[in-house]
Amino acid sequence: MKSKVWWLESLTGEPDHLSKLNAGLSSAEARKRLAQFGPNLFRERDEKSLLRQYLSRFKNPLVLILLVASAVSAFTGEVTNFLIISFIVLLSVTLDFVQEHRANQAADKLRQSVSIRAIVVRDSQNKEISVAQVVPGDLALLSAGDLIPADGRVLEARDFFVKQALLTGETYPVEKHPGELPTTATEIQEATNAVFMGTSVISGSARILVVKTGTATAIGEIADSISRQAPATSFELGARRFGMLIMRLTVLMVLFVLLVNLWFHKPWLDSFLFAVALAVGLTPELLPMIISVTLARGALRMAKKHMIVKRPAAIQDLGSMDMLCTDKTGTLTEAKITMERHVDAEGQSSERVLELAYLNSFFESGLKNPLDEAILNHQHVDVTSWKKVDEVPFDFERRCVSVLLDNGQDRWLVVKGAADEIVGLCTHYETQGSPLQRPLDESARSVIQTQYHALEAEGFRVLGIAWRQVAQDHPHAVLSDETELVLAGFAAFLDPPKKSAASALKALENAGVTIKIVTGDSDLVTRHVCTQLNIPVTGLLTGKEIEQIDDHTLRARVETANLFCRVNPAQKDRVIQALKARGHVVGYLGDGINDAPSLHSADVGISVDSAVDVAKEAADMILLKHDLHVLHEAVLEGRRTFGNIMKYIMMGTSSNFGNMFSMAGASLFLPFLPMLPTQILLNNILYDVSEVPIPLDEVDAEEIASPRVLDLSFIRNFMLVIGPISSVFDFMTFYVMLAVLHADEKLFQTGWFVESLCTQVLVIFIIRTRGSPLKSRANPILTATSLLVVAVAMLLPFTPLGVHFRFEPPPARFFFILSGMVLVYLFVVELAKQGFYRWSMANHHRRHRFRARAA
Numbered sequence: 001m002k003s004k005v006w007w008l009e010s011l012t013g014e015p016d017h018l019s020k021l022n023a024g025l026s027s028a029e030a031r032k033r034l035a036q037f038g039p040n041l042f043r044e045r046d047e048k049s050l051l052r053q054y055l056s057r058f059k060n061p062l063v064l065i066l067l068v069a070s071a072v073s074a075f076t077g078e079v080t081n082f083l084i085i086s087f088i089v090l091l092s093v094t095l096d097f098v099q100e101h102r103a104n105q106a107a108d109k110l111r112q113s114v115s116i117r118a119i120v121v122r123d124s125q126n127k128e129i130s131v132a133q134v135v136p137g138d139l140a141l142l143s144a145g146d147l148i149p150a151d152g153r154v155l156e157a158r159d160f161f162v163k164q165a166l167l168t169g170e171t172y173p174v175e176k177h178p179g180e181l182p183t184t185a186t187e188i189q190e191a192t193n194a195v196f197m198g199t200s201v202i203s204g205s206a207r208i209l210v211v212k213t214g215t216a217t218a219i220g221e222i223a224d225s226i227s228r229q230a231p232a233t234s235f236e237l238g239a240r241r242f243g244m245l246i247m248r249l250t251v252l253m254v255l256f257v258l259l260v261n262l263w264f265h266k267p268w269l270d271s272f273l274f275a276v277a278l279a280v281g282l283t284p285e286l287l288p289m290i291i292s293v294t295l296a297r298g299a300l301r302m303a304k305k306h307m308i309v310k311r312p313a314a315i316q317d318l319g320s321m322d323m324l325c326t327d328k329t330g331t332l333t334e335a336k337i338t339m340e341r342h343v344d345a346e347g348q349s350s351e352r353v354l355e356l357a358y359l360n361s362f363f364e365s366g367l368k369n370p371l372d373e374a375i376l377n378h379q380h381v382d383v384t385s386w387k388k389v390d391e392v393p394f395d396f397e398r399r400c401v402s403v404l405l406d407n408g409q410d411r412w413l414v415v416k417g418a419a420d421e422i423v424g425l426c427t428h429y430e431t432q433g434s435p436l437q438r439p440l441d442e443s444a445r446s447v448i449q450t451q452y453h454a455l456e457a458e459g460f461r462v463l464g465i466a467w468r469q470v471a472q473d474h475p476h477a478v479l480s481d482e483t484e485l486v487l488a489g490f491a492a493f494l495d496p497p498k499k500s501a502a503s504a505l506k507a508l509e510n511a512g513v514t515i516k517i518v519t520g521d522s523d524l525v526t527r528h529v530c531t532q533l534n535i536p537v538t539g540l541l542t543g544k545e546i547e548q549i550d551d552h553t554l555r556a557r558v559e560t561a562n563l564f565c566r567v568n569p570a571q572k573d574r575v576i577q578a579l580k581a582r583g584h585v586v587g588y589l590g591d592g593i594n595d596a597p598s599l600h601s602a603d604v605g606i607s608v609d610s611a612v613d614v615a616k617e618a619a620d621m622i623l624l625k626h627d628l629h630v631l632h633e634a635v636l637e638g639r640r641t642f643g644n645i646m647k648y649i650m651m652g653t654s655s656n657f658g659n660m661f662s663m664a665g666a667s668l669f670l671p672f673l674p675m676l677p678t679q680i681l682l683n684n685i686l687y688d689v690s691e692v693p694i695p696l697d698e699v700d701a702e703e704i705a706s707p708r709v710l711d712l713s714f715i716r717n718f719m720l721v722i723g724p725i726s727s728v729f730d731f732m733t734f735y736v737m738l739a740v741l742h743a744d745e746k747l748f749q750t751g752w753f754v755e756s757l758c759t760q761v762l763v764i765f766i767i768r769t770r771g772s773p774l775k776s777r778a779n780p781i782l783t784a785t786s787l788l789v790v791a792v793a794m795l796l797p798f799t800p801l802g803v804h805f806r807f808e809p810p811p812a813r814f815f816f817i818l819s820g821m822v823l824v825y826l827f828v829v830e831l832a833k834q835g836f837y838r839w840s841m842a843n844h845h846r847r848h849r850f851r852a853r854a855a
């Protein structure tokens with residue numbers, strides 16, 4: 001038999017809880033329970049201890065092989081080698097770890113500042129705490145728009161409707177009440193006295209007793225199946241494929257070097273170490289660190305510009321975003337809505353309409369939106385004679401809300417909602433002039449429609465107000481009561497456009513981001529806003545039209561349309577999906593319950609701090625100011641981040657790769673190793689150090705002018721152009737060392753160590769910009785670090801430490817030749833780079849034209 005589910009247990013059976021109910025838990029008790037039950041997170045976060053996180057870095061197979069191999073070599077007498085290698089490995093892992101950890105911590109802190117909070121009673125007082133701190137036994141207070149923080153029993157409820165589609169698939173809100181249930185009610189759908197974590201409050205309010213938290217909740221149990229491991233962003237996919245490419249090349253090269261060396265009967269352990277060191281040199285081991293540090297830094301810079309990033313990888317998507325869908329209220333308009341008129345069906349100003357609207361707004365317990373506030377702020381209406389009996393909460397499908405009211409003599413259902421919807425529900429209308437209700441026939445309907453459409457065309461948002469007498473013993477309001485209504489009239493509101501919106505939209509358009517407006521409001525009103533903001537309307541689709549076409553047709557039409565009006569949440573989502581299917585990187589900006597699905601499915605979901613929990617939870621980023629200018633800044637910041645990561649990738653694939661390539665080549669014809677394993681590692685870590693400040697660097701204005709995506713073929717082509725140049729100069733160095741300086745093994749290795757490091761490091765100044773390196777200035781710290789690393793490389797052979805690395809001081813002549821070669825090298829790379837960009841631009845345009853023709 002199935003064990004008894006918790007919502008069937010009797011509440012009175014737990015005196016320990018109940019006695020404390022009104023006071024809630026004491027802080028001390030809550031702390032104890034938090035320790036006992038763990039934080040209230042439904043997905044186990046891998047909160048590994050710092051030490052474990054650190055140690056897990058050594059799992060890298062290359063690092064392990066290297067350590068083992070050098071340990072073996074220690075037995076054969078090479079103890080210094082072993083020490084050096086261990087030290088370098090330790091240093092590089094630590095560098096990597098510290099950088100990443102520091103950056104992530106700062107970004108985490110920011111993220112917590114916008115985390116969802118819950119109101120609980122602790123020590124007899126209402127306290128707002130982070131959802132993660134909720135424990136079993138807590139009393140939580142819920143109201144419309146909240147996310148339910150844990151699983152619990154309803155103790156008190158007023159018109160408390162919950163949307164729990166996530167768990168049960170029911171799309172309509174269900175009502176929850178306190179009370180005991182029959183023992184057969186073992187399914188979640190039947191648990192009308194309980195609420196579940198992750199579902200959301202649509203209307204009303206409640207007090208609940210938390211019973212289960214964290215992974216013990218219903219959602220926790222199925223967390224694995226629903227854990228939408230956020231689909232990898234296009235950037236992450238690109239980076240992964242890039243990693244694979246390098247990996248394959250590395251394996252090939254290492255095997256090759258190893259075989260050749262063994263063929264020529266070189267000492268096998270040395271050859272092996274050499275090959276592994278080469279592999280270490282080849283892997284872009286800093287890439288993950290550079291990515292997370294750059295993203296974390298991007299997040300910090302965005303925070304200064306009033307944008308909090310919840311999912312760091314989304315920064316990249318923001319940079320690649322070429323299409324932004326947004327709702328209207330609060331984004332394009334001020335959201336300081338005022339009620340301007342209240343008129344009857346014939347357009348005469350009517351106190352009765354105001355009174356009914358006021359009653360509806362006053363008694364409805366859903367999330368008060370700006371329209372309700374406008375009604376309540378307009379003029380005080382005495383409601384004391386009325387008592388609320390029940391309500392049917394607002395939802396975005398029917399677009400109206402009803403309250404059932406009683407004043408002792410009459411019982412009325414008062415309904416308000418979108419004008420079209422309300423008129424559709426009415427069979428009669430009333431006017432001020434006559435006490436009679438007149439039937440709403442076809443001709444009356446069209447007259448009335450013209451009337452409120454005229455209001456909408458003037459830019460008024462219009463709500464219809466209707467009512468109906470019901471029987472005195474009618475106990476509950478239900479959906480089916482909303483028929484045969486009497487139309488009382490309309491309330492008209494002004495929602496002035498935001499002054500800043502027009503210029504912000506321009507800026508975004510100029511930055512290559514197309515804007516589309518996706519709103520539940522009517523097309524006339526939206527058009528009016530567009531006119532005021534100078535947004536040309538390129539095409540309009542209404543919810544009704546969207547409903548009638550299939551996804552395929554929708555895809556064809558979303559491209560040209562830029563207004564989507566009277567759309568419900570599901571249709572909003574379809575629009576986003578269609579745009580994504582067309583290959584766009586889509587952002588969505590919204591703040592309502594109705595925006596949550598779209599916020600999820602867009603590549604970047606953006607919400608505002610004042611938004612409802614459900615929207616904030618679904619979003620990847622939170623604007624602290626509802627302002628499109630902030631978003632524009634953030635987009636540029638995202639592209640900057642992208643630019644810096646690209647620099648690292650391009651460095652790794654061109655110069656570094658060329659060097660390692662020549663190393664493999666040189667080992668074929670030299671009677672000795674071209675560089676000792678320890679020297680390769682030192683070379684590699686010095687090079688890494690020079691790259692650590694890349695996240696700080698500025699990015700050229702032209703690179704952030706338009707959306708960018710990670711293009712693997714671009715990287716590969718760049719590598720094929722720059723890599724060989726690097727190798728050619730390496731071979732020239734070999735020639736100089738052997739033929740001009742008549743170098744022996746030690747000198748050869750020293751010379752090449754210095755040369756390869758100089759070229760590898762200094763080329764950053766060329767690669768970091770598409771334009772002239774003389775015009776685009778690198779960040780001073782990056783410049784300083786790079787020069788310092790070069791200086792260290794040159795001086796090292798003259799120091800006692802250099803002796804341990806088996807360096808030999810090169811003659812003065814070497815340095816003359818070296819500087820000449822480095823200068824020529826940089827010059828040649830600069831020329832090649834310019835040629836490459838010119839070629840790739842032309843190529844890009846050609847492809848573009850071709851695509852345009854094909855479409």
Ligand SMILES: Nc1ncnc2c1ncn2[C@@H]1O[C@H](COP(=O)(O)OP(=O)(O)OP(=O)(O)O)[C@@H](O)[C@H]1O
Nearest residue numbers: 327328329369399400401416417418519520521592
């Ligand atoms: N509190 C309310 N009472 C009655 N009707 C409402 C209420 N709130 C919204 N509506 C109706 O539902 C429609 C859709 O709501 P709303 O405008 O909030 O949708 P939206 O998609 O979020 O649009 P927006 O771009 O304005 O944010 C409104 O135009 C209005 O007609």
Ligand SMILES: [Mg+2]
Nearest residue numbers: 327329591592
């Ligand atoms: Mg909205």
